[in-house]
Amino acid sequence: MISSDVIRGYNDTIILYLLLNAPSYGYEISKQIRELSKERYIIKETTLYSAFSRLEKNGYITSFYGDETGGKRRTYYRITQEGIDYYKEKCEEWVLTKEVVERFIRD
Amino acid sequence: MISSDVIRGYNDTIILYLLLNAPSYGYEISKQIRELSKERYIIKETTLYSAFSRLEKNGYITSFYGDETGGKRRTYYRITQEGIDYYKEKCEEWVLTKEVVERFIRD
DNA sequence: AATAGTATTACGTCTGTCGTAGTATGTAAG
DNA sequence: CTTACATACTACGACAGACGTAATACTATT
Numbered sequence: 001m002i003s004s005d006v007i008r009g010y011n012d013t014i015i016l017y018l019l020l021n022a023p024s025y026g027y028e029i030s031k032q033i034r035e036l037s038k039e040r041y042i043i044k045e046t047t048l049y050s051a052f053s054r055l056e057k058n059g060y061i062t063s064f065y066g067d068e069t070g071g072k073r074r075t076y077y078r079i080t081q082e083g084i085d086y087y088k089e090k091c092e093e094w095v096l097t098k099e100v101v102e103r104f105i106r107d
Numbered sequence: 108m109i110s111s112d113v114i115r116g117y118n119d120t121i122i123l124y125l126l127l128n129a130p131s132y133g134y135e136i137s138k139q140i141r142e143l144s145k146e147r148y149i150i151k152e153t154t155l156y157s158a159f160s161r162l163e164k165n166g167y168i169t170s171f172y173g174d175e176t177g178g179k180r181r182t183y184y185r186i187t188q189e190g191i192d193y194y195k196e197k198c199e200e201w202v203l204t205k206e207v208v209e210r211f212i213r214d
Numbered sequence: 215a216a217t218a219g220t221a222t223t224a225c226g227t228c229t230g231t232c233g234t235a236g237t238a239t240g241t242a243a244g
Numbered sequence: 245c246t247t248a249c250a251t252a253c254t255a256c257g258a259c260a261g262a263c264g265t266a267a268t269a270c271t272a273t274t
Contacts, residue, residue, distance in 0.1 A: 004262060005230090006116035006197075006204050010211070011261085017211040027221050037207045047262050049222070054261085072221045072269050090113075091212050097113050098205065100144045104117070104124040105198050111231060112261090118230085134252050154231055156253070161230085179238050179252045 002041045011043065011051050012060075013094070016087040019061060019079040026052065026075070052077060060086050109148045118150065118158050119167075120201070123194040126168060126186040133159065133182070159184060167193050 018029050026048055034042050052075075055061045060083030066074040079087075125136050133155055141149050159182075162168045167190030173181040186194070 002200060002204050002207060006200060007208065008261070009113035009115060010208050014211040017213065036210050040203055041207050044263060074221065091214070093109060093113060094208065094212050096147055097109050100109060100148050101114065101117050101201065103143050104121040105201050106124065107198070115230070151232060178240060181252065
């Protein structure tokens, strides 16, 4: 299991990645993170939803309500162009970060 | 340049790595991080010194005073066995983290 | 009727980083 | 000689992100 301390800098990037292809909502994103990471990273609900509001405040995503007939109403999120640009920046930063961290890792 | 947000989970690991071979002190560690990262990561002084006290509190390092004849007195830090074990854990976690993050990075 | 799964929000706490500033000494430039 | 720069560390308060806990609300299964 991965601790939140080491991945916290990438929560926003992970969320944006999952919104690249289509809008989605909290619960779904949460499941996708769990599945794509093979259960190695399970994001806390409060962390996820607070990330959504931060990303929206920064203009990287926009929100809208789904039209579910049954169940609790979902809040969907769609990535913006700014979000896409920010995501790309973070990907480039990841390459650098990886190089730097690996200089301090002894196998 | 790497933002502190993305590397913050590795500050302790980086510091412990630099103490593996020999005791060292704040200013030196700071320079080594800057050099080994090729100026891509410059740790803030306050971040570094607060990391020292956290690591010492957790038993991962111990401190002692150097016997400099001139200049301001240095506080040296030596890694403990617990620190070595913790460092190794973090290295293993890094491998996992890298795998997970890369699933969310589009090149 | 009870339980589990889906789906979100509110509130307060904690930790790590950062900005700013101050203390203290040695050395090189002008 | 005094100014600036590099060395070396500490104090204090602010802030952001993650977390624990709990509440709300609906559906499906047993």
